Amino acid sequence: MAHDNHNLAIFRGAVKFKSNVQKIWGVFVFLSIVTVVEVVFGIIKPAFLTENTFLAMKLLNWVFIILTIVKAYYITWDFMHMRDEKSGLRRSVVWTGIFLIAYLVLILLIEGDYIFEIYKENYIKFDF
Amino acid sequence: MEATVVETGTEGKTWGGGNQPLKASYGKMMMWFFIVSDALTFSGFLASYGFSRFKFIDSWPIADEVFTHFPFLHGVEAPMYYVALMTFILIFSSVTMVLAVDAGHKMQKGKVTLYMFLTIIGGVIFVGSQAWEWATFIKGDYGAVETKGGKILQFLDTEGERVALADFATNIPTARQVHNESEGVWYEAEPTKTSFTYEEVKAGFLANDNLLVRTQYLNEHGEPTVLSREESVAKIVNDGKLVVEGANLKHNEYGPPLFADFFFFITGFHGFHVFSGIVINIIIFFNVVIGTYERRGSYEMVEKVGLYWHFVDLVWVFVFTFFYLV
Numbered sequence: 155m156a157h158d159n160h161n162l163a164i165f166r167g168a169v170k171f172k173s174n175v176q177k178i179w180g181v182f183v184f185l186s187i188v189t190v191v192e193v194v195f196g197i198i199k200p201a202f203l204t205e206n207t208f209l210a211m212k213l214l215n216w217v218f219i220i221l222t223i224v225k226a227y228y229i230t231w232d233f234m235h236m237r238d239e240k241s242g243l244r245r246s247v248v249w250t251g252i253f254l255i256a257y258l259v260l261i262l263l264i265e266g267d268y269i270f271e272i273y274k275e276n277y278i279k280f281d282f
Numbered sequence: 283m284e285a286t287v288v289e290t291g292t293e294g295k296t297w298g299g300g301n302q303p304l305k306a307s308y309g310k311m312m313m314w315f316f317i318v319s320d321a322l323t324f325s326g327f328l329a330s331y332g333f334s335r336f337k338f339i340d341s342w343p344i345a346d347e348v349f350t351h352f353p354f355l356h357g358v359e360a361p362m363y364y365v366a367l368m369t370f371i372l373i374f375s376s377v378t379m380v381l382a383v384d385a386g387h388k389m390q391k392g393k394v395t396l397y398m399f400l401t402i403i404g405g406v407i408f409v410g411s412q413a414w415e416w417a418t419f420i421k422g423d424y425g426a427v428e429t430k431g432g433k434i435l436q437f438l439d440t441e442g443e444r445v446a447l448a449d450f451a452t453n454i455p456t457a458r459q460v461h462n463e464s465e466g467v468w469y470e471a472e473p474t475k476t477s478f479t480y481e482e483v484k485a486g487f488l489a490n491d492n493l494l495v496r497t498q499y500l501n502e503h504g505e506p507t508v509l510s511r512e513e514s515v516a517k518i519v520n521d522g523k524l525v526v527e528g529a530n531l532k533h534n535e536y537g538p539p540l541f542a543d544f545f546f547f548i549t550g551f552h553g554f555h556v557f558s559g560i561v562i563n564i565i566i567f568f569n570v571v572i573g574t575y576e577r578r579g580s581y582e583m584v585e586k587v588g589l590y591w592h593f594v595d596l597v598w599v600f601v602f603t604f605f606y607l608v
Contacts, residue, residue, distance in 0.1 A: 174384050175381065175384055178377060178380050178381060178384065179377070182373065182374070182377045185373050186370065186373065189366065189369055189370060189373070190366075192366075192603070192607060193362060193363070193366040196346070196361075196362055196606070196607050197346075197361060197362065204504070215607075215608045218603050218607045218608050219603065219608070221603075222599055222600060222602075222603040225599050226596055226599055226600070229376065229592055229595060229596045229599065230592075230596065232380075233376050233377075233379075233380045233588075233592040233595070234588075234589055234592045234593070234596075235383075235585075239304070239305070239306065240303075240304045240305050240306070242303070242304050243304040243305075243306055243311075243314065247314050247317070247318055250318060251318055251321050251322070251325075254322060254325075255321070255322070255325040255329075258325060258326065258329045259325070259328075259329045259332060262329045262330065262332060262333040263329075263332050263333065263336050265333060266332065266333040266334065266335070266336030266337045266339075267336045267339070269336075269337045270336055270337050270338070270339055270340070273337070274340070
């Protein structure tokens with residue numbers, strides 16, 4: 155990343171900052187708002203989000219996870235300067251991580267749910 | 283990047299080495315390599331947390347009820363506010379870090395020094411807060427009784443408020459003789475002593491008719507199941523085994539032992555990353571102060587350590603979500 159070729163537009167170009175320092179503060183404000191929204195949701199726990207589920211998970215938890223990924227995106231793209239790196243570097247870091255993590259999480263959660271069913275429906279008891 | 287200090291002398295020749303097809307220096311590439319592998323380590327931790335939680339999905343503690351403390355506000359229910367503040371502090375120290383990197387690109391030594399210093403302060407506050415979280419978690423709140431099956435029973439009054447063991451346990455005087463290693467042929471160190479024995483808690487529970495037991499199993503509303511008085515008495519008398527106060531790796535008063543284990547391992551591993559980040563930041567800070575990078579003509583080291591620092595922040599964003607929110 156050279157000195158002065160920062161990409162200063164965020165939100166797909168909807169917001170464009172005049173300098174890199176301004177962009178940093180802009181992203182900080184955005185991340186803070188997202189964190190505050192998360193905490194408010196976590197304390198209020200709106201009923202329509204906790205009672206409805208999507209893919210066996212409460213909507214509220216989906217909201218948390220999506221907001222977390224949004225935060226992770228802006229930390230990586232703007233604080234870690236991914237936005238300014240070559241696409242080859244960006245893809246090799248991001249897609250490698252996303253693929254391996256998504257696979258691991260998927261397979262472990264399915265296995266965990268399976269073991270839960272076994273404990274619940276069968277006579278196997280546990281103590282650990 | 284022009285900041286690279288190592289020159290091979292064959293620049294410009296395609297196969298002569300020293301090419302940077304990704305336009306990132308060797309050091310920065312290696313920092314990205316490390317970050318990817320470290321991210322996989324953390325996701326391994328978090329995924330196994332998810333695995334264990336799905337395994338005990340009907341009896342996992344609710345984070346809001348576990349982390350309710352705020353420093354200097356005793357007895358005030360403040361679910362998650364302190365963790366949210368910690369998150370905020372860490373994100374802010376990321377901001378000062380990225381400002382230091384930006385000032386480094388402009389070769390402004392004074393600003394880099396200031397922002398690095400602020401970053402270190404933010405990190406120290408965060409680690410201190412985490413130590414406080416640990417201390418509160420280990421000390422515990424109300425205390426509980428563990429059953430023979432290793433389940434946790436917590437106590438409520440009829441209004442549904444949690445009741446601490448100290449509020450109802452009767453004191454049964456007993457004589458204890460303490461053995462020393464020098465006196466016995468066979469000696470085993472005494473396990474941690476709780477403030478009350480199981481017998482004292484049981485006697486106190488039977489004497490107070492307004493007490494109920496709450497199991498760790500969640501009902502259809504996602505709240506722990508509260509037993510009726512008769513069921514509670516039967517549960518305590520038949521299944522109770524020992525008193526649990528606070529948390530260690532084997533027992534905790536919040537729920538399954540795995541809950542505390544993962545708490546210690548995940549936040550501990552992250553806290554260790556923050557700690558090592560602070561140490562590296564301090565080294566870089568003094569290098570900035572004595573002008574190493576000014577002479578080198580590039581502040582790329584600040585950028586590399588910045589990558590690490592942001593990564594630690596990134597991990598915390600996920601830990602915060604999966605440990606405290608979801």
